[in-house]
Amino acid sequence: MTSIPTQHDHQPSPGDPSAPGWKRYVAASHFRSAADEFDACKLGFWLFLATEVLLFAGLFCAYAIFRMMYPEAFAAGSHSLDVKWGGLNTVVLLISSYTVASSIRCAMLDKRFWLHVNLIITLVCAAAFVVIKFTFEYGPKWAEGKRPGVLFDYPLWSHPQEPIWWSVYYCATGIHALHVIIGACLLAWCLYRSVRHKAYGPTHYTMLENSGLYWHLVDLIWIFLFPLLYLIH
Amino acid sequence: MSHTKPTHHNGDANGYDPDNPHGFTYVDHGHHIMSGRTLLLVLLALLAFTGLTVGAAQVETYMIEVMGWSIPHWANVIIAMSIATVKAILVVTFFMALKYDNPLNTIVFLFCLFAFAIFLSFTALDLGNRHRVEAYRAPQISAGGTGVNLTRKTGEVNEKGEPIVENIVGPIAGYVRNVTIEEKGADYVKKKLAEKHPHHEEPVGPSRSRPQRGLSGALDEHAPASDAAHGGH
Numbered sequence A: 001m002t003s004i005p006t007q008h009d010h011q012p013s014p015g016d017p018s019a020p021g022w023k024r025y026v027a028a029s030h031f032r033s034a035a036d037e038f039d040a041c042k043l044g045f046w047l048f049l050a051t052e053v054l055l056f057a058g059l060f061c062a063y064a065i066f067r068m069m070y071p072e073a074f075a076a077g078s079h080s081l082d083v084k085w086g087g088l089n090t091v092v093l094l095i096s097s098y099t100v101a102s103s104i105r106c107a108m109l110d111k112r113f114w115l116h117v118n119l120i121i122t123l124v125c126a127a128a129f130v131v132i133k134f135t136f137e138y139g140p141k142w143a144e145g146k147r148p149g150v151l152f153d154y155p156l157w158s159h160p161q162e163p164i165w166w167s168v169y170y171c172a173t174g175i176h177a178l179h180v181i182i183g184a185c186l187l188a189w190c191l192y193r194s195v196r197h198k199a200y201g202p203t204h205y206t207m208l209e210n211s212g213l214y215w216h217l218v219d220l221i222w223i224f225l226f227p228l229l230y231l232i233h
Numbered sequence B: 001m002s003h004t005k006p007t008h009h010n011g012d013a014n015g016y017d018p019d020n021p022h023g024f025t026y027v028d029h030g031h032h033i034m035s036g037r038t039l040l041l042v043l044l045a046l047l048a049f050t051g052l053t054v055g056a057a058q059v060e061t062y063m064i065e066v067m068g069w070s071i072p073h074w075a076n077v078i079i080a081m082s083i084a085t086v087k088a089i090l091v092v093t094f095f096m097a098l099k100y101d102n103p104l105n106t107i108v109f110l111f112c113l114f115a116f117a118i119f120l121s122f123t124a125l126d127l128g129n130r131h132r133v134e135a136y137r138a139p140q141i142s143a144g145g146t147g148v149n150l151t152r153k154t155g156e157v158n159e160k161g162e163p164i165v166e167n168i169v170g171p172i173a174g175y176v177r178n179v180t181i182e183e184k185g186a187d188y189v190k191k192k193l194a195e196k197h198p199h200h201e202e203p204v205g206p207s208r209s210r211p212q213r214g215l216s217g218a219l220d221e222h223a224p225a226s227d228a229a230h231g232g233h
Helices: A034-069 A071-079 A083-108 A112-144 A162-197 A206-231 B036-065 B073-095 B103-133 B172-184 B186-196 B226-230
Strands: B150-157 B163-168
Touching: A034 A071, A034 A162, A034 A206, A034 B103, A071 A162, A071 A206, A083 A112, A083 A162, A083 A206, A083 B036, A083 B073, A112 A162, A162 A206, A162 B172, A206 B036, A206 B073, B036 B073, B172 B186
Parallel strands: none
Antiparallel strands: B150 B163
């Protein structure tokens, strides 16, 4: 039906300097094939993603418990967030998730130009997310004294347990923002390798695939953080 | 475009194949290339669901605050979390391509969610029911951080150049407000709070959330009670 090659058709030509990086790639010798190596790498990465979910599980659990104990404080804290910025960041992350998925599709179809375009859009979205987060959310809130735990310095609170809300808010969104930055670094590395070495093509794109999975996980976490923090009063 | 990996049958007389010593008959179905149309439709669905969840929250706020309807507290949670779950399933199925992937990766992910569910439910069961199980110990137990008697640096130094540390007696929120009252007067704080809550009403009806605590309520043991009623509108 189609002549597009996959990992099964991978026939490395390591000695040919004119071949693109993905054709020169040789799978590690302890794997039967490039396809087996790809599957093993991906399974390993999913196991890592499971530990990432459990990292955020602790934060979600803290949110659930403190919300159960102090619903009024959480309602008051949630009210001082602006749905506009949270919603905009949601849209930004969803678009970047789409472009990452598209970039992997382009690698599989050997469309290097569009692979690069998609990755660049993703990186722009990542930068936009972090800039929006710090400029319009963290900055003004911190200046007002709406800070976590012992740093809290906002005298006009509505509920005495609001410092707990801010602790949960800064921890959850802060660790998420850190993941956005790490994910952007991974994808920037992929872009560099693709531009410099033509590293990703139909028969080899493992690094791109796993970086993409990481990025989707970051999106997935935000899909739950957004309603929990901004929408549920 | 299912791509079938040929299984090895080139063993010796005893059926032993050095390329496949364990006799795997695993058939890989190749790596699915997502259609561009599917990816775009998934993105549009995700954006639509984002609009829907923001809209639902706004409609609910409007109904409570303007029309005075009483909507059960959990309705908001159920709607927002259901939409988030649908979005998450879309991301995992199509962007992360678990639908077309080795089922083992899906099992890893689902098992991780199962662990999360145990974590969350057992913690909630514990904290939500301590007062039932060991009611007689309530007066002795002060579990969790009390949030009282903290110290923090003021950012200023004394004449010896050592940082000035202030002692905070009572919860941080009450301390911060008392400092402002001392500096600017009680009337100033009262005026500012009135500006913040222009249509302040006492929470009424069964739909309003109320604090539930078991034996871990020590966090607000010393909280000033008078202003707590401002919360959560």
